[in-house]
Amino acid sequence: MVVNKRSNGSEHAEGDAEPLTSIELFTGAGGLAEGLHRAGYRHRLAVEFYQRACESLRNNRAKDCPDLVAAARAIPTADAEWPLIEGKVQDVDFAPFEGKVDVLAGGVPCQPWSIAGKRQDIEEKIGGERNLWPEMFRVTHQVRPKVVIAENVVGLTRPSFKDYYDYILDGLRLPHEVRKPDEDWRRHHERLKKRLDNGDVPDDERYVVRAAILNAADFGVPQIRRRLFIVAYQANLGIGGWKSPTPSHSKASLVNDLIEGGYWARHGIAPRDEFTATLTPTLPNGMRPWRTVRDALRFPDELVEPELNRKPSPGPEHHVGWPGARPYRGHQPSDLDWPSKTIKAGVHGVAGGELTVDDSLGRYRYLTVREVARLMTFPDDWTFDGTRGPQMRQLGNAVPVDLAKAIGDSVRIQLRPGSAPDDSAQVSGDGEL
Template sequence: MTRPLTAARRGPGIGTSIELFTGGGGLALAMHDAGFRHLLAVELERRACETLRANKARDHTPRLRRPASLKDMWPLIEGDVRAVDFRGWEGQVDVVAGGVPCQPWSLGGVHRGFDDPRNLWPELFRCVRETRPKAVLAENVKGLLRPSFKPYYEYILRELAAPFEQRVEGEDWHDHDKRLAKAIRAVDVDPTERYDVKHLLVNAADFGVPQVRWRVFVVAFRKDLGLSDWQFPEPTHSQLALSYAQDNGSYWREHGIAPPADSPPATLQISDGKRRWRTVRDAIVGLPKPIGDYIEHPDWLHHKGWPGAREYPGHTPNDLDRPAKTIKAGVHGVPGGEGVIRQDDGSIRYMTVREAARVMTFPDDWRLEGPRGEQMRQLGNAVPVQLGRVMAESVASAISGRSLTAGRR
């Protein structure tokens, strides 16, 4: 997949950012493509840090000159975000962004939520207090909306709205939540210490990602910017449009293939005016088939066959002509057959890492470090680049007409 041309490719960009919980770089790359110059990226996992260094990052040191251009490497801190002091970047950051670790809330995890030591929302709030950004862009899994987590989710949103009403040591979060609610109702407050918060559950397929992937986005703008009327981007793609294209034959003609013999009769439909959902076939177009198991293709990075694909009840392959199932953080052992595709001849095989990266909308030159399992884990934990870019560009558009810190050091 080619990386889109953006106005941000050269020069200082349109704003600055700090990236938390950077992982394999999906949201960080999306923010960069939208024009945000990363002043810092923070990541704990060793292999993910190796991936970042292999592409756009270098280790941060106190004497390292802060990036002045989007061509500069991203300063990277490998380590626990809880040990990072962000006060040196106060007043220099337009956006704090991050895909907050999902394990405490994931439907595939143990659902410990706020009791899980991996709940790092408090660290995002601390970064906000210490840097005072104009905006915050955070992503998390759909599991955060489970009814059992709803009170804590609402607490998260209130804490982001009033991050300077800090929880004190020994204070129960319920008691802190009551203080936050009272503080938010107050009228005589400094607007630079309050944020207008919006949140939305989105399907990545509705924004041009060839994958059904439900995620929660939380976006906040500092109140003094006057952006309380900002709204999330509207979906650009639809399932109806895909069905329409397959019914009228345009989808099959685009790919130069005949419709499946068992296709249902075409039905009269009216287009909804959106672009069609992108499919697995769309995602992997132009990629040759893997040469063989364990054999790296000489012309394509991470395009190596992998043996052992199986199909059984509850573990069915991806259909080439539908968006992929949600790519998850695993190779074997993840339920549902998310990493398996059914080919045109009816046979099944595992996706290559490059094909999975295509489904996650990473560019073809993005190098993932580590063995296959670690590469797939990084992809499964990432924000799809295209989805992140849509959100980042909307945030950029909202604040670009106001005084950005671009060019500051």
């Protein structure tokens, strides 16, 4: 296995306020972790169960952590490798990190929230080990971070899950009101609500929670990907709550760029008149255009059109053309001149055509792993362990790196007002749904 240890990549300037430290749960292939790293965070620990994802992390920035106490005592530097635990979060005692971490972050595994309407208890339906929100509460209780950043699918906010979603928010508000053995979540939630209603919880024992649904395309990711972010601040910080990042890119700007011709000129190709005829111009808003699939495949360095022969194409690793794609009802490809569909975990059989494209040679084909990595804004030298299937699984489950950086910047600006400004991390609103 080729190890590709990466350079720092952090945008934290020397001389800024002290960098934020963090622990990453459910790390996967490292999208959220890498985005926070680029925002200047220093990871004290990363935890991941999936073996292939752990190998990917080792190939890039991580090393195995043999001693949690030593990791908690270490002062992480910009070029330090991320200490990695390969295993279940449930099996890790995070007590050595109590009071030593600014941010606890994690994309909580997307348990099947599509069971809306089924008349079964949520925790009973999904099973204890598949619902890891209680682990987020537990680790928050043990570590007592200043901030918690959690990412999940938008389906969690569906009306059918309102009771459990409210429980998640209240569990993060009062993580130190620990769930008792054999206490079901509804009884625990009643205790949480009672304490919140009483208003007698000290500020250092509670968190202020805000949530927002963000579209990755609005932050320079060439993909339509709406995700839920929940951010909790310790109440005693006096911040008042998370302010979600202001979008830097917009659909309106892309539409105008396509209609007015700047987009086509930039790519040196003739306009697709039949495509632009379906678009309605809008007022300019000063934002950059959404990035498209064609943008991702051509900038900063153009990827060659792959041969569909399962052999590596010239260029960065994982650019391997795969044969056998065919269009059929309900499986329309992503359009080259629009952000891609939401990338899902899987290969053959993934519904909706999320991993296919009509390329510039007129072929209907599967996207390569490297092309999908670009749609997730991983750099070209970020490598993924396994064959095509496991690699696509890691990518579909990841948080786009550029979106993660925008989240990290928004939190850093509030926690470290003296840190270097970053035009991709302006803040606005209160982030509440």
